Amino acid sequence: MYHLADKQKRLERDFFTRDGITLAKELLGKVLVHETESGIIRGVITETESYMGEEDKGSHTYGGKRTSRTEPMYHIGGTSYIYLIYGIYDCMNIAAMTEGIPQAVLVRKVEPADEISRICMEELRMKRASGRCASVAKHLADGPGKLCIAMGITRELNDMDLVESKTFYVTEGIALQPEEIGAGKRIGIDYAEEAADYLWRFYIR
DNA sequence: CGGCTGATCGTG
C-alpha cells in the first residue's frame, strides 16, 4: 500500500509535453483520478509502456498512420487516447510531446490509492464480470483492460485533455528513486520485429 | 508461475 500526501497537486501541461519514454517513467507513482457518479476513483500507476511515434513498429501510428482512431496520439501531451482492443476491452493511453508528434504512454497497471477507490474498483469489476469472479480482488487493475474497467474508463473519455478536465486527471502521488524503476519488453507486440525487444515497459520494483 | 484458448467488434 502506498502512502500519499494529503494535498495532491494536479499535474500540469509541462509534465506531459515530454518524450514518451521520460513520461512513461515519470508517470510511475503518480495517481490517475476519475471522478465518477459513484465516487472518486484514484489509482497509483505502477506499470507503463512507451509508444514512440511513426518510427515505432509497435505503435498504432507506425508509418505515419494518422486516422480518426489514432488522432488523439497526435494531440498535445496530456490528451487521452482510449481504444478498443480485441473487441472487448478498452486501453488507456496518455499522449506525450506536442501536437503532431504521436508518442504516448499506455497505462498498464494501477493499485487503488485508498480504501474508497478499492471498493469502487471491486464493484465495477464484479459488475462487468456479471457474477462471481474469484480473481477480481487479487487482480483488481493489473492490466490495461482490467484497469479501465476498474476505473470506469471507456472510449467516451477518448481525446480528453487531462490537464483541463474537472473529472479525469493525474496528481503527483509518490516520489520514486531511479533504482525503484524496472524495465522490460513491451507486451503483446510480437509482430513488431526488432521493436518488440526494446525495453520500453516500465514498472515499480 | 508459464502456456494455452475462446470471446468479440471497431477499424481500415
Add this chain to the structure above:
DNA sequence: ACGATCAGCCGA
C-alpha cells in the same frame, strides 16, 4: 481479417 487483453484451466 485482425488485434498494445482477460479469465479459466491445465501442469509443474
